Amino acid sequence: MKVDSSGSKDKWVNDIEFGGLLCTDCKTLIISASDEADCPECGSHNIRRKKNSLSRTWALTLASLFLYIPANILPIMDVQIMGQSSKSTILGGVIELFNYEMYFICIVVFVASFVVPVFKICSLMYLLITVNRKSLLNNKQKTKLFSLVELIGKWSMLDVYVVAVMAGLINLGFLLKTTGGYGLIFFASVVVLTMLASHSFDTRLIWDEG
């Protein structure tokens, strides 16, 4: 497959300058002066850039930032042994694993439930602030950063599954019982919201001029 750009090597021509917009379904470049058009090849309706991309991404990112606070303060799991309950938060669970000297699993859980969500929220805010501004990272690196955010997105759901598995399994009534805590709902919502935020971000806005 030969690929060539319509412009010279130094300056690529984008869809706006070309007077077209991309059909996200069949990948045809629709020639159209307006921002919205129906694809002549497959008939699906397309818009040039994701609708209200920046404000939507801002709203979802900020919402997940706020929900991240109760997600970390409230317990996500409650283990009751003979009626005696011991609740643990996300970071509390990580510290517990560290104390039990389960270092490998401790790192896995710490990365999935703490590093990944924080990294996602920070990266999205960085991308939103610097979207068409000069910054430390160039456009190519920013696009790479975004695909990394998309790639790791779902892995922070790990702790939600761990609690679900433990609660489903360790259920012996009074003797020994594991239940999920309300922090779990907030934490799962954070994961879902950050995923929605990254899906509503349009990386083409990084490359657009002005």
Place this chain on the structure above:
Amino acid sequence: MKTACHACGVVLSIEDDNGYKMVCPQCSTVLYGRNINMFYALMFSITSLLFMLPAMLFPFLEIQIQGNRISATLFESAKVLNDDGLRLAALIVICTAFLFPLIYMTFTAYLSFDSIVEFTMPLSDQTAKVVESMKHWQMIDVFIIGILVSVVKLVGMADISLGTGFYMLGCECFFMILAGSYYESRQFWFKR
């Protein structure tokens, strides 16, 4: 055919479609995948679907505490969460570990079949859009790692062993990734 990069908007022309990997010259995003083969996509998605039912019905973990033998399936775990008042968490678990993978693989099989046969299946246009979003929202792989983390957490506490359901989940996930790697929605639209 003229197209544009979905990540940076640069206009490109493709001379022909021979199934090679195509990378954007401006932002190096991978535009079109590797080996595309809709027949393989059909076979592997059906295989994945076959493992799906036993993966849900057989327990993925079995544990022995003080003479009590307990096992858990995905539905039982979700039900416990639901009974504890965490309905939203239960819903997210059921959707991402069961419903979305099911829709993802069913629709992949449907569309692969559509692109192989001469005629056009009903509602295939709408189905094609759903597949692309389900790809991000299926979390069988995360669920599998979650089970393994739980095993490590419990291993000192009780006599624990992986159940049949776990291996079924593993197979389901493996064939799902294979099917996804051979599937390319562009192939389906090209037939039009």
